[in-house]
Amino acid sequence: MKSLDELTNTDAPAIDLIRQWIDDTRSHTEILPPSADREAVLLEVQVTTHSTMGAIAYETGGILVDHGWLRFLGSGHPNLPRTLPGWNRDRSNGFYLIADDAVGGFFALNGGAFGDDRGSVYYRAPDNLEWEGLDIGYTDLFRWTLTGRLAEFYADLRWPTWKEDVAELPGDRCYNFYPFLWTSEGSAEGSKRAAVPVHEAFDMKCDILRQLQE
Numbered sequence: 001m002k003s004l005d006e007l008t009n010t011d012a013p014a015i016d017l018i019r020q021w022i023d024d025t026r027s028h029t030e031i032l033p034p035s036a037d038r039e040a041v042l043l044e045v046q047v048t049t050h051s052t053m054g055a056i057a058y059e060t061g062g063i064l065v066d067h068g069w070l071r072f073l074g075s076g077h078p079n080l081p082r083t084l085p086g087w088n089r090d091r092s093n094g095f096y097l098i099a100d101d102a103v104g105g106f107f108a109l110n111g112g113a114f115g116d117d118r119g120s121v122y123y124r125a126p127d128n129l130e131w132e133g134l135d136i137g138y139t140d141l142f143r144w145t146l147t148g149r150l151a152e153f154y155a156d157l158r159w160p161t162w163k164e165d166v167a168e169l170p171g172d173r174c175y176n177f178y179p180f181l182w183t184s185e186g187s188a189e190g191s192k193r194a195a196v197p198v199h200e201a202f203d204m205k206c207d208i209l210r211q212l213q214e
Helices: 004-008 014-023 038-045 052-059 083-090 138-145 149-153 162-167 198-213
Strands: 028-034 061-065 069-073 095-101 105-111 123-124 131-135 172-178 191-195
Touching: 004 038, 004 052, 014 052, 014 138, 038 083, 052 069, 052 083, 052 105, 052 138, 061 083, 083 095, 095 138, 123 138, 138 149, 172 198, 191 198
Parallel strands: none
Antiparallel strands: 028 061, 061 069, 069 095, 095 105, 105 123, 123 131, 172 191
């Protein structure tokens, strides 16, 4: 276990770069203030603040990208009441959850569960029950979300009033769709939407996939 001094005593903390990346983008992105528990969070994460993930865990309560559509977990905040290590506790197995979106999609770092490309980002889309590799790491994922390519990525998962709807959506909730988006009848515009706790959306997908594999 590295000490707090070892984790924070870096010559080039990544938070300065993170702020610069956000300033340079047209994306509506909000850095939430860190919580009082940020030291305990960083000690549990065990990643230095020289890294993008460590800086977000320690220097922020989380980051809301594109009007809150995408949430990078940090040390927790009333607008994003989940911490990075707390969200993974008793939930991740061979992977590490790092971010999620308003439509019930989840991003995770591969810790061996998905193959040999450890540290690569995988995405479980709301219209797919399986984890899909994105062939990028954490920092590249974060920088990518600040570009116009994010809108292209989610083109089939948005509806005309998504900005207004997501603005009212708490950070511990996401939309669930019925018919489900992974069925032939489901679509982001045509299915009924309901805001549900994020943990329910994640656990439901795990349960459904488990049943299909039995």
